[in-house]
Amino acid sequence: MARLLATIGVLLVFGGCAAPSRTTQPLPPPLMETTVRRPVSPRPPPAPRPRTTPRPRPAPTRSLRGATIVVDAGHGGRDPGAIGVGPMHEKDVNLQVAQRVAELLNGWGATVRTTRDHDRFVSLDSRAAFAERCRADLFVSIHADAARRSSAAGATIYIARGANRDSQEAAQSIAAALSRAGIACRGIHGAGFRVLVGHSRPAVLIECGFLTNPREAWRLSTPSYQAHLAKALAEGIADHFAP
Ligand SMILES: [Zn+2]
Numbered sequence: 001m002a003r004l005l006a007t008i009g010v011l012l013v014f015g016g017c018a019a020p021s022r023t024t025q026p027l028p029p030p031l032m033e034t035t036v037r038r039p040v041s042p043r044p045p046p047a048p049r050p051r052t053t054p055r056p057r058p059a060p061t062r063s064l065r066g067a068t069i070v071v072d073a074g075h076g077g078r079d080p081g082a083i084g085v086g087p088m089h090e091k092d093v094n095l096q097v098a099q100r101v102a103e104l105l106n107g108w109g110a111t112v113r114t115t116r117d118h119d120r121f122v123s124l125d126s127r128a129a130f131a132e133r134c135r136a137d138l139f140v141s142i143h144a145d146a147a148r149r150s151s152a153a154g155a156t157i158y159i160a161r162g163a164n165r166d167s168q169e170a171a172q173s174i175a176a177a178l179s180r181a182g183i184a185c186r187g188i189h190g191a192g193f194r195v196l197v198g199h200s201r202p203a204v205l206i207e208c209g210f211l212t213n214p215r216e217a218w219r220l221s222t223p224s225y226q227a228h229l230a231k232a233l234a235e236g237i238a239d240h241f242a243p
Helices: 002-015 090-107 124-133 165-180 214-221 223-241
Strands: 068-073 111-114 138-145 155-160 185-191 203-210
Touching: 068 090, 068 124, 090 111, 090 138, 090 203, 090 214, 090 223, 138 223, 155 165, 165 185, 165 203, 165 223, 203 214, 203 223, 214 223
Parallel strands: 068 111, 068 138, 138 203, 155 185
Antiparallel strands: 155 203
16 A cells, blocks of 8 residues: 555656756857868779578577476556556556566476466465465566656665575576666665565565656567566576576
């Protein structure tokens, strides 16, 4: 509820904001106009490109066989999560990214379980209980952020305060993969979120970016960026299991 109120607060604060108007000042006239005429020499024709045969892509060598990973798309149903510019509902972005992550991990041989695969409400306690029931080797909760400052940007990784080594290492592995993919990460932080502390399994929660930042909201809504982000997250998770 606090999150929802905070979100509404954000909306009230940012709802009526208009972009600052810019004034364009004419450039001063050049001090001196010069025309330089260079002798024109005919260019040699471009050298023909050597023909190359496309290199075959290496076959994927990752194997996550034996690893059970729960992918949790945050919010859903009557709980939209953060509402950003657009207005974008966090629950939709979370599901789209989570499904892509789950698909990749599944393709690499992991046993992947998801807390939801469509727009439905799932309580935090049910999500935590599901992690326990699946005996998840890693519970990965996917979220998107909101802030009062529209300039706030970047992904953030959370683990439980005093988290076990598995959670810490998974978080570090994901942070490294985000960095390799050129996705700004605000670091790894401790938190008391129910989905992190309400069960005994290793767990990370990723805020994928800020929906209150117009640039990030736009990126997070595009399938190409979602794919790029999901690949980085999945690779980070996979590196944790099969470095
Ligand atoms: Zn959320």
